[in-house]
Amino acid sequence: MGEGREIKIGAVYPFTGSLAAVGEDIRQAIDLAVEIVNNRYDLPLPLARTNGLPLLEDQKIR
Numbered sequence: 001m002g003e004g005r006e007i008k009i010g011a012v013y014p015f016t017g018s019l020a021a022v023g024e025d026i027r028q029a030i031d032l033a034v035e036i037v038n039n040r041y042d043l044p045l046p047l048a049r050t051n052g053l054p055l056l057e058d059q060k061i062r
Contacts, residue, residue: 005059006059006060006061006062007053007056007059007060007061007062008062009061009062011026011030013026034061034062036048037052037060037061038051038052038061039051
């Protein structure tokens with residue numbers, strides 16, 4: 001797979017209408033999860049103590 005490659009993961013959530021605030025909350029939660037997986041943190045969470053996805057040659061997600 002090689003260094004510098006990313007795994008793209010998509011999500012669908014609302015940004016307009018009555019659920020726009022919920023969509024923004026979901027986007028922020030996904031951004032935080034991506035930050036935790038892609039970088040090393042001293043947190044008691046799965047994949048927090050590694051850089052990227054260890055079983056996929058440390059590739060980052062986007």
